[in-house]
Amino acid sequence: MGAKLTETNAVSDTPWLNQDGQQPLVKIKGLTKKYGGWAAVDNIDLDIYEGELFCLLGGSGCGKSTLLRMLAGFETLNSGTITIDGVDMADVPAYERPTNMMFQSYALFPHMSVEKNIAFGLQQDRMPKSEIGDRVHEILKLVELENFKKRKPKQLSGGQRQRVALARALVKEPKLLLLDEPLAALDKKLRKQTQFELANIQDQVGVTFIVVTHDQEEAMTLATRMAVMDAGRFKQVGTPTEIYEFPNSRFVADFIGSANIFEGRVTENGADHVRVKTEIGEVFIDHGQSVNVDSKIWVALRPEKIHIVKSQDPASGPNQVSGEVDDIGYLGETSIYKVKLPSGHIVDVTAPNQTRPMNRTHRITWEDKVNISWEPSSAMLLTS
Amino acid sequence: MYSRRSRFLTIMLILGLAFFYIPMIMLVIYSFNDSKLVPVWGGWSVRWYQVLFESEEVWSAVALSLKIAFINATCATILGTMAGLAMVRFGRFRGRTLFGGLLVAPLVMPEVITGLSLLVMFIALNQLFGWPGERGFTTITIAHITFSLAYVAVTIQARLTGMGETLEEAAADLGAKPFKVLTAITLPRLTPALVSGWLLAFTLSLDDLVIASFVTGPGANTLPILIFSRIRTGLRPDINALATIIILAVAICISIAAILMFRQQRADMLDQQMAAREDT
Incomplete structure (x- = not known):
């Protein structure tokens, strides 16, 4: 794991301003997903740059989860393109995408120990056993769960499960980590504390995060940039300060704060x-x-x-x-x-x-x- | 008021249990009857058990029934699981509704019809291809698989729907190819349904008289066929002994299952307590 986990991000803090001509990591163009006649995601364009922590914020049914699942490869798209690191994802199945996802329900494998859950992704890459062991050890240290590696998921508390899910998604060092309501299942106090932890971990590993959330406080705390979504469209994209202090419409002004x-x-x-x-x-x-x-x-x-x-x-x-x-x-x-x-x-x-x-x-x-x-x-x- | 009501409930409970179990108790008692005539009590004896153990006919029927039940359960579980997976995990494919209907049709089809149609098919096959030859073990096994797999498919479908797709998506997301997802995640998660589907198919096969009677041939007697043919010539005490042994076997199986379930529950409870402690 070494270099990537410890290396701090050398790219600019505001890559979306595109001062140094950096190519976006994720390019979404005209993305549309229809269920019957109804568009869950409606002609969306978005560029996300390396090292960003991008939040998709919206009420339930606004299409934010569908968009995330399209990035992960779980949903087909009706039109538009998704390009990750220069590669068009149209014909790339979920198991070959350079993305990993942290599920809202965590989706830990109940019949495997913490250690095996985390090693699962590395085993699929046919990595040598000793290296898997090292990587699992290192990521467990990062999320402070070294003493729990032999436990089964149901023997863990909610906060611990959340960290296992994060570790499992991070250990493969994806180019892009997708997080679906990562903190929604935690109680309020733990959630506040974990928000900062999550942002710190993102800073340490330098992986690009896309977080889906319905909690505006969470989005404001975490995000470098965020998008406010409604009815399958982006209402506004910007930094938390831009969105809060310079909303572009009554909808956004009223939705945030x-x-x-x-x-x-x-x-x-x-x-x-x-x-x-x-x-x-x-x-x-x-x-x-x-x-x-x-x-x-x-x-x-x-x-x-x-x-x-x-x-x-x-x-x-x-x-x-x-x-x-x-x-x-x-x-x-x-x-x-x-x-x-x-x-x-x-x-x-x-x-x-x-x-x-x-x-x-x-x-x-x-x-x-x-x-x-x-x-x-x-x-x-x-x-x- | 309460005590009267509880007495009423107690009486109803006893009556209910009596309704279920007195016949079986009678059967067990009469299996130890010394008399040659079932309705006449002639004192205690185990002679009918001796008769039973010496009867080669009975043991070959038991062996045949178990063999058919085992092969049937295994094949039905494999095929039923494949059908269940197709129904729940393959999305909307062409003819899915028709396939689902055909899959459950054997559940509602009268056994006489299933048996008769299979018999007609076997005769036709034999005339056309010279297979399956003499009816017996093979034909009964095939017949049993055709209706057992419907039960397995329904069990598997329910479990697959209940457990959702998220874990499989998570495995795919972590780089597991579809076949790996099946073996590493789906099948282990399906284990309870696979076990109950297998046991269901096994029991259905052991139990079946009607369909087996249609498709069996000379000399191939399953246990139900044997028992039924003997009963037709009058009640016989050695059959009571055989039934008693079957009751004992079932009781042992159920007890083992209950103990395993109890242990599992206790382990779950301990896990929950452990997890709750970590939160503080």
């Missing part, structure tokens, strides 16, 4: 600012964006980017509104305030609880008059 979305019309469009008249008042944005004056547009505001202060004086001017606290969701570290505006709209605001309420009542409570405001850079303009 939460967002207050208001309809409006562009009243002023300068080189360095945009003014929008919305249902809740005037919004001023301090950077230019290519929108037409008087066009219909949506403004999205993330709840955590809105400031909330208790105030009797009504707010005036752009980027601020007065309202009344309609409801509060107390989450411990933060609180969610549902602020009702005079227009009847409800705006979600989250604020960290940075001071401890000594007399056991919070500073802002039900039916308090409040002013809410946001930075000129915080509002996101969406044209679709």
